[in-house]
Amino acid sequence: MSYSSERFNLRDNTTFPNKFFTFCMVSMIVLNTYTIGPIAIGEILMFGVFLLFVSKVKIGDSNSAECAFYLYVGYSFITTVLNVVVFDLDYQSPTLRMLRDAFYLVLIFVFAKRFFDYQYAIRLMNILAVILSTYILIQFFAYLFFGVYIPGVMPGLNVGGRSFDDIKYNMTVTASILGYIRPNGFLAEPSNCGHFLALVLFINLHHDNGSIQIPRIILFVFAILCTTSANGIVLMCLAFLIWFFQKIKKPYNNNQLRNVLLFGWILLIVAFIAYTNFSVVQNVIHRLLLLGSKKQGSGAIRVIRGFMFYKELPLFSKVFGIGFGNFDGIKSLMHINTEYEYDVEYMSMDSYILVSVGIIGVALILLALFHSFDRKTMVGKGSILLLIVMGISSSVYSTAIFAVYLAIYLHSDKSKIVVGSYEYKRKYLN
Numbered sequence: 001m002s003y004s005s006e007r008f009n010l011r012d013n014t015t016f017p018n019k020f021f022t023f024c025m026v027s028m029i030v031l032n033t034y035t036i037g038p039i040a041i042g043e044i045l046m047f048g049v050f051l052l053f054v055s056k057v058k059i060g061d062s063n064s065a066e067c068a069f070y071l072y073v074g075y076s077f078i079t080t081v082l083n084v085v086v087f088d089l090d091y092q093s094p095t096l097r098m099l100r101d102a103f104y105l106v107l108i109f110v111f112a113k114r115f116f117d118y119q120y121a122i123r124l125m126n127i128l129a130v131i132l133s134t135y136i137l138i139q140f141f142a143y144l145f146f147g148v149y150i151p152g153v154m155p156g157l158n159v160g161g162r163s164f165d166d167i168k169y170n171m172t173v174t175a176s177i178l179g180y181i182r183p184n185g186f187l188a189e190p191s192n193c194g195h196f197l198a199l200v201l202f203i204n205l206h207h208d209n210g211s212i213q214i215p216r217i218i219l220f221v222f223a224i225l226c227t228t229s230a231n232g233i234v235l236m237c238l239a240f241l242i243w244f245f246q247k248i249k250k251p252y253n254n255n256q257l258r259n260v261l262l263f264g265w266i267l268l269i270v271a272f273i274a275y276t277n278f279s280v281v282q283n284v285i286h287r288l289l290l291l292g293s294k295k296q297g298s299g300a301i302r303v304i305r306g307f308m309f310y311k312e313l314p315l316f317s318k319v320f321g322i323g324f325g326n327f328d329g330i331k332s333l334m335h336i337n338t339e340y341e342y343d344v345e346y347m348s349m350d351s352y353i354l355v356s357v358g359i360i361g362v363a364l365i366l367l368a369l370f371h372s373f374d375r376k377t378m379v380g381k382g383s384i385l386l387l388i389v390m391g392i393s394s395s396v397y398s399t400a401i402f403a404v405y406l407a408i409y410l411h412s413d414k415s416k417i418v419v420g421s422y423e424y425k426r427k428y429l430n
Contacts, residue, residue, distance in 0.1 A: 017053060017056065017115055018115050018116070018117040018120070019117060019120055020049075021049060021053065021111065021112075021115035021116065021117075022115070022116055022117045022120050022121045022124065023120075023124060024045055024046060024049050025046065025107070025112065025116065025121070025400075025403065025404065025407065026121055026124045026125060026128065026404065027042065027045070028040075028042030028043070028045070028046060028400035028403070028404075029042075029128070029187070029192075029196055029400045029401060029404065030042070030128070030186060030187065031045060031400075032188075032399065032400045033153060033159055033160075033186070033187055033188045033192075034153075034154070034157045034158060034159060035158050035159070035160055035161070036158065038096075040400075042400055043103065046103075046107060047103070049111070050106070050107075050111060053111060053114075053115060056114065056115075057110055057111065057114055058114070066109055066113070068364070068367050068368035068371050069105070069109055069365075069368040070109075071364055071368070072357075072361065072364040072365045072367075072368050073101075073102075073105055075357065075360065075361055075364055076098075076101070076323075076324060076356070076357050076361060077098065079320055079321045079322075079323050079356075079357055079358070079361065080094050080097075080098060080323030080324050080325065080326065080356075081094075081323070082323070083321075083322050083323035083326050083330070084323065084326065087326075087329065087330065087333055089326055089329035089330070089333070090329055093325040093326070093328065093329070094323060094324060094325030094326055095325070096325065097324045097325030098324060098325065100398050101324060101397075101398050103398075104398040104399075104402065104403055107403055108403050108406050108407060108410070112403070112407045112410070112411075113410070116407050116411055118408070118411040118412065121404075121407070121408065122203055122207070122408075125196075125199070125200050125203070125404075126200060126203075126204070126216070128196075128200075129196065129197055129200040129220060130216065130219065132185045132186065132187070132193060132196070132197065132223070133185075133197060133219045133220055133222070133223035134219070134223075135152075135183075135185050135186060136183045136184075136185045136193060136223040136226050136227060137219075137222060137223060137226060138150060139152065139181060139183035139184075139185070139226075140180070140181060140183045140226040143175055143180065143181040143183075144180055144181070149168065149171060149172050149175070149181065151164070151167075151168060152167075152171075152183065152184040152185055152186050152187070153167055153184075153186065153188070159188055160188055171184075180228075182227060182228050182229075183226055183227060184227070185223075185227075190227035190228065190229045190232070191227070191229045191231050191232060191394060192401070193223070193224070193227045193229065193232065194224055194227050194229030194231055194232015194233070194235065194236075195231065195232065195235070195390060195394065195396065195401045196401060196404075197220050197223055197224050197232065197236075198224065198232055198235035198236050198238075198239060198386060198390075199235075199383060199386060199401075199404070199405060199408070200220060201217065201220045201221070201224070201236060201239050202235075202239040202242075202379070202382045202383065202386060203379050203383075203408075204216055204217055204220070205217065205239055205240070205242075205243040206242075206243060206246070206377075206378040206379050206382055207379065221236065224236045230393075231390060231393055231394050234389065235386050235389060235390060238385070238386065238389060239382065239386070242378075242382055242385070246378065302346065302347060302348045302393050302394065302395060303348055303351075303392060303393045305338060305346065305347045305351070306347030306348055306350075306351025306352055306354065306355050307351050307354070308338040308339070309327075309331070309336060309338055309347070309351075309355055310351065310354055310355050312334075312336045312338065313330075313334070313336070313355070314334075317330070317358065318358055318359065319358050319359050319360060320357075320358045320360060320361075321354075321355065321356050321357035321358030321360070321361050322355060322356060322358075323356060323357075324356045324357075326356075327355065327356075346395070347395065348391055348392055348393050348394060348395055349390070349391030349394060349395055349396050349397040349402075350388065350391040350392050352395065352397055353365065353391075353397065369384055369409075370384075372413075375413055375414055376409065376412050376413060376414065377412045377413070377414055379408065379412050380408065380409045380410075380411075380412025380413075381409075381412075383405050383406075383408045383409045383412070384405070384406075384409045386405070387402070387405040387406070387409075
């Protein structure tokens with residue numbers, strides 16, 4: 001298959017609205033740490049951006065992948081409403097849930113489609129990741145060597161229903177027991193840091209221009225390890241595993257292959273030394289091995305609870321789902337109790353989608369996600385794979401990190417090859 005190339009300067013095609021929108025969308029990762037009532041500050045900011053840019057949005061120009069997503073959204077709405085009507089459930093929770101989901105889907109498929117700047121987003125994410133990683137290391141070693149707790153959130157602001165004093169107390173009490181602190185940088189949780197840094201690490205390993213910044217990679221790795229986020233460490237290992245197999249399957253000369261294999265062995269040796277000499281690493285591995293055990297607490301609840309709940313549903317609900325926001329109503333109505341029960345709708349993203357929209361809904365969203373998978377760059381493919389793996393044990397559906405992962409995936413077409421300040425568009429010829 002042959003193709004022609006058009007070259008044009010990115011600076012001529014990146015407008016202020018695109019940069020402003022992208023900056024606000026990436027900033028949600030930080031701003032969503034703080035809430036006013038049930039609404040995150042980042043969401044309030046983006047709603048203002050919606051109002052500002054709504055006149056510039058064109059509706060109706062959708063590709064097949066976006067149409068598949070709209071089909072999933074339509075099905076989700078129908079199954080949610082039908083469950084409320086058929087089982088006479090309370091409509092408040094599903095209404096709020098659907099409004100939240102609608103907000104993020106409009107953000108991703110309406111506004112981000114028009115205004116998201118892929119290259120500018122990557123630059124912003126790298127800057128944010130370097131600052132966040134540096135702050136994480138400062139927090140970790142300040143406590144480790146001096147017993148000083150450096151706050152990760154701003155005093156006086158509400159962090160998901162928790163105050164600054166509550167967070168400080170929980171962090172310091174946990175640190176006094178473990179002997180080290182689990183730094184959260186300036187995000188709400190250590191796991192939030194792991195989710196974001198794992199994506200940026202993957203982007204740096206597989207970036208379209210082919211260059212790898214080793215010092216930056218090392219900084220991100222140490223920051224993820226310091227958070228001791230099991231999810232972040234799994235995603236980090238997956239990022240390196242994909243990179244390693246991508247490298248060894250390419251035709252290299254003996255020296256290049258030797259360097260790749262040597263780097264892999266060095267990583268294994270460093271991991272072994274870290275595990276045998278540092279209790280921090282041993283505790284993380286222990287938490288990973290206990291995932292799925294009731295002894296693991298919240299980790300087990302996130303991973304197992306949703307699937308155990310799904311197992312107890314009648315066949316009809318397994319196929320069609322119970323709808324979003326209907327969990328508590330269906331649980332009470334059908335008297336479903338598992339050994340992983342908790343007082344709120346608390347489960348991983350993957351199991352939450354399965355429970356909510358059933359087998360049909362899962363098939364629709366997988367069709368939407370993988371419809372154009374072959375046309376994506378390695379950065380795009382990796383972002384969606386990391387998101388699915390993350391969703392096994394993390395509840396990230398309709399969140400800022402969910403939106404950024406999907407935006408990176410949807411805007412990473414192979415038809416755009418970036419070299420320096422220029423973008424090449426490949427036009428395939430028959």
